[in-house]
Amino acid sequence: RLLTKQWDVVLVDEVSMLLLPMTYFVAGKATKRVILVGDFLQLPAIISSDQENKHVAEWVKADPFRKWHVTDPKVRQDNPPSVFVGLREQNRMHDQICQLISQSFYKRWLITGARAKGRTFDGPSIGKTSKRVLWIDTSELDVWSSKRYGKGSLFNITHAALVGEIVDTLAAKGYFQGKNADNKDNTLGVVTPYAAQQELISTLLEPVKHYVPVDYVGTAHKFQGDEKDTIIVDMVEASSKPSRFINAESYDDDAGRLLNVGLSRAKEFLIVIVNKQAFDLGGSRFMQQL
Secondary structure, rough: OOOHOOOOEEEOOHHHOOOHHHHHHHOEEEEEEEEEOOOOOOOOOOOOOOOOOOHHHHHOOOOHHHHHHOHHHHHHHHHOOOOOOOOEEEEOOOOHHHHHHHHHHHOOOEEEHHHOOOOOOOOOOOOOOOEEEEEOOHHHHHHOOOHHHHOOOOEOOOOOOHHHHEEEEEEEOHHOOOOOOOOHHHHHHHHOOOOHHHHHHHHHHHHHHHOOOHHHOOOOOOOOOEEEEEEEEOOOOOOOOOOOOOOOOOOHHHHHHHHHHHHHOOOEEEEEOOOOHHHHHHHHHHHHHH
């Protein structure tokens, strides 16, 4: 039925995750105007194909922003497309979180709006700090990460246990009985780059699933477009050579875009569990600076 239908205006949200041929198709359903909304520094569509193939790279993997070259800062500054509008102000994240995201991924272009700056949060602080971004370094805990049966996705038992400890501590302090700015129960989500770690953490948090439902634990791909009051990002890696899947060389490569999504899901508190030593030894310069 929808195949034969047309509209005056078609609006496509999260367009960076839509395959380019599908973008062209839905655009053809508009008789007057097409509005494409998205962030070209967040996750693209998942392509299970030979990504070295130039045709796949040009017509399937590329999103509309890259196809029209608006991802190039020089193009946006010197010759911005007349149809391009950049939205600079955000009201999801607390300003301390926004500053991390803006500096790391947006060249300080992203700013926090008055609505987010004036927001109050009825939730206990994380530990003995008033900071909204907390980094937990596991370098001195003799942590290891491994693959199930020697292949596939990574998991890290110590990091998973830390996630459980954080959730238990927050529950004891009354975090989940508090109300957020929307007068709803405070929420907490766990983001990890690896499916094996997602499964491990979900199993570990089973006794407290009334606080952290199973669908509140997921990979960055699952969380794109979502948000929670508190986000725990578990980086998992503890080897001397982090995987290129997470070891971003730049803010705009695939790993950088994955990190951007994971870190920017937090509204009030962001907790990052990371083995700093692993990235100091084998991480990219971008990851070491982050």
